[in-house]
Amino acid sequence: MALLTVRNLHARVAGKDILKGIDLEVAPGEVHAIMGPNGSGKSTLASVLAGRDGYEVTQGEVLFDGKPLLELSPEARAAAGVFLAFQYPVEIPGVGNIHFLRTALNAQRRSKGLEELDAMDFLQLAKEKSKLVQLDAAFMNRSVNEGFSGGEKKRNEIFQMAVLEPRLAILDETDSGLDIDALRTVAGGVNALRSPERGMVLITHYQRLLDYIVPDKVHVIAAGRIVRSGGRELALELEEKGYGWLGLDGGKKTTAEARR
């Protein structure tokens, strides 16, 4: 059975239709890449799946593990195993990174009827997982994302994902704004978290990510619809030709981009 099923999803933000009939099926163990030009609806899809306020679903349905997802609160979705790596990870001054993550993990464990982890056990777990993205111990005690560089914030997202062990990870432009070294680290973390039980949706603006994380399926989204799906070769085709050949107005050009 599919882990995530999106059927004819329509959604609007501030009265404006953004998603106009998205269909998507992600099986456990699969990594899907969703690409598309600015304003195509990529990040809106991520926000709707995670339950961000202000997004109105006007049509369609989303099933997670065969059960309706959209009626759940954001925290209930998280507890069910949906994780969103934010495009712009949020700073929470005064709240320690480790305190935040333990609160989150224990809230999720409570909702599953599991025992909470005490501070010592949690610290052990966090140390273990932090190696994955080379976050050193100093990050644990700093406030959530506060004063982190762009690369550190993105690594922190992957670290949280490693600790929370979601069943479905949605990575919203996790590669944007990263220099090549940081991109390699983040991609390494993501690759290490691939597993037969876990599905992943990589939302990206830049083809470059797919040089480091090889997806099972690639989708091109434009004007709120998936206009093309295929394997890895589709990404290569996009790199070569840009979005223009798909007949997308306002699509980006590859070489002329830098001239603007």
Added chain:
Amino acid sequence: MTAALAHYLDVATRFQAAPEQASAPQWLKRLRADALAHFERQGLPTTRDEAWKYSRLGSIAEGTFIPRTGVSRDTAHLSAVVERLGLPGPRLVFVDGRLAPELSSVAGLPRGLTLKPLRDAVREDGELLESVLGQRALANEHAFTALNAALLEEGVLLRLAPGALSEVPVQVVFLTRGDAPVLSSPRILVVAGESSEASLVETYASAGPAGSAATFTNAVTEVTLGDNASLHHYKVQVEADAALHVGALHARQGRDSRFASHAFAFGGAMARNEVHAAFAGEGGDATLNGLYVGQGAQHLDNRTALDHAVPRCTSRELYKGVLDGQSRGTFHGLIRVRQDAQHTDSRQQNRNLLLSESAQADARPQLEIFADDVKCAHGAAVGRLDAQALFYLRSRGVPQAEAERLLTYAFAREVVEAVPAGPVRANIEALLAVKLPGAAQREVTA
């Protein structure tokens, strides 16, 4: 009209009318002519201009500087100077504002990178140049930019294809010989495609013996970063004591792009360095760092301007000054956060260390914030060496002079350490050690 203004107008008019310029493309001729008109309208700035309040033009305002023509020849003997200043790798070298082919080499340029003299680019990349030249650095807003554009001929185009990666830094070196009052007006253009990454080092130095004639360098750099592109820019200005230097860098940053500017101002009687960065797409990140070290009667003038025009961009600024003798350092940092630029995160720090009674520093942070969901911080400080730290070192047996040098270097190194470890940093450390002699060498290499 002042005599100086008349002089520069005359110089530029002659240049534009010279026979060898007849074959220049129409768009370039028009650009130069418009720039000349803008320069004439604006005139040379005075301290009455807000942006030049703490500045002094020195002999720039006396108007004796004249540009060279043609290609710089007989420069082979300068290769030792270039070696000392520069790094291995591709570079273009200019002497007295003119390309020096003997000293230049673009061998070893990574795939996807183009580095060529501007005069070649005018012929070969006309369409691209037309779309970027003068688009970032506006001649109608800055008098010296207008003067540079009116005399526009020499310079560099660095172009990065989408996805191009350069592990080795690209260099441009500007030398003055000091045998005549030369005016150099280089223009450096950087055009970086999507997801490309590179480092560019601009070095300005004098090759003449001590006591050489004053020279005037008026440089303009225009940087256009595509989406997700990254540029580390280094400006190393170690010109002679008599040199006059005005430099302005303007960067326009696409979505998710990173721009890091590291400006080191060690030389010149008067050196003004401007760095302007404007965010044109969300998710951009700018780092503007600077270190100015003045002695004698040096006047080191720094101006930065960050334009947060779109949401969710981050900027970090650290400018430090070390001022000895009767030198004067100024820092004027503008951060503008426009109404739409929510979630801006901006920090600016300016710290000055005065090593003598007559040294002077002016710090002028200027924050203009029109958005309501932002983080902005600024700090400015002017101080002397920490008496307690000095005493502590002396109590451990370190002689006073050495203790002072140690603490001074410790103050300055923060800016150097913001440069990623590698040959560029090692080179800057070496130049700083020359400027601050006696700084513990072990500290330098540690």
Added chain:
Amino acid sequence: MSTETLQELTRRPYAAGFVTQVESDTFPPGLDEDVIRQISAKKGEPEFLLDWRLKAFRHWKTMKEPTWQAVTYAPIDYQAIRYYSAPKQKPVKASLDEVDPEILRTYEKLGIPLHEQKLLQNVAVDAVFDSVSVATTFKDKLAKAGVIFCSFSEAVREHPELVKKYLGTVVPYSDNYFAALNSAVFSDGSFVYIPKGVRCPMELSTYFRINAAETGQFERTLIVAEEGSYVSYLEGCTAPQRDTNQLHAAVVELVALDNATIKYSTVQNWYPGDAEGRGGIFNFVTKRGIAHRAAKISWTQVETGSAITWKYPSVILKGDDSVGEFYSVALTNNMQQADTGTKMVHIGKNSRSTIVSKGISAGRGQNTYRGLVKVLKSAENARNYTQCDSLLLGDKCGAHTVPYIEVKNASAQVEHEASTSKIGEDQLFYCRQRGISQEDAVSMIVNGFCRQVFKELPMEFAVEAQKLLGVSLEGSVG
């Protein structure tokens, strides 16, 4: 998250809004020299004090109410205020048994038990009810250490030389409109004297309660810390829920002599008025300290109450190596207005000051930070660090930051940081996406925001402050 949900989250019941039924000795409304003479007579004051009051009153009459602050209110009719109200009882209490049981119950209800057996651990309390001090605990224990902690009236009777020496030396009666008014009509307050080299063995605290209607509260606090001494002092404030505004114009003077430390903490929870802005206390307060050589004065305030707050706890850094600190959390909700901040005046060499201001605005609340950092020519190597953070809950509230920096000595280091952020969408969603419930997320974010200030409060008060903010921001989650 929608604005409506945020509004619900910020709906706050005012827990201290009850009225105590006691028989009071209350002056009729109005103010003239006779009223001042009567106040002075009630208290059996020495001549010098009456003279001082009258001088202050005459000066006040020449002054105009300030208008520069970013708050708006209907004009105050100073002739409609009662300037004295005291519960009827013997002026000097031999023991707590003589205090009206109703009043004792009032303090108990507020969480401040005055009975010895129930006393807060290691905190001495002076309870000020309307215009007078009704009880002071642990006096004997303090006396053994040489510490004087008593009501201001008692200090005037028992230690007139100390009062005469220090009264008005930090805040002269001519300082400002409300300070002048206070100097003329102040009725009681707390007095603290810590002898040379003594570390005060316990926290000292004053609990202010306005009970009577139409009265103004004008208390005056004076703390003198002799050379090398240390004291930590706390004050708390509440008032009943009433439809009319009441004026509270207090003056606090701190004197920290060489090497002394005074830590002054406030948890201010005067009645803020209702959701439509009816009623509530006008909290117009002048607080200032003088720090002599290597002395330290630290103000910490958590301001959650009052319809209008107008206060700038300040430090005159007179001595070399002196230190001034100001840590503030100011919460404005509904129609509340706060214009608060500090003044750090650097005179001594190497004087240092730290300002950390956290403003939280909810509902239609308006919050202004107004701060002055002044470095005089003499203040070689002065240092200041200022951080102003504003948190907006919803989109009908406002936050304003007005820093004034005057530096006359070039060796000074002055740093300023400011942030304005909106809680809501981003932070809440981030927490909830990680599995944390909305209520937990709000309290986590607000407490995190205030952490730098809360950690400056003594333990008992930190808990109270957190609870206060909790009460303010909790409520029904829709």
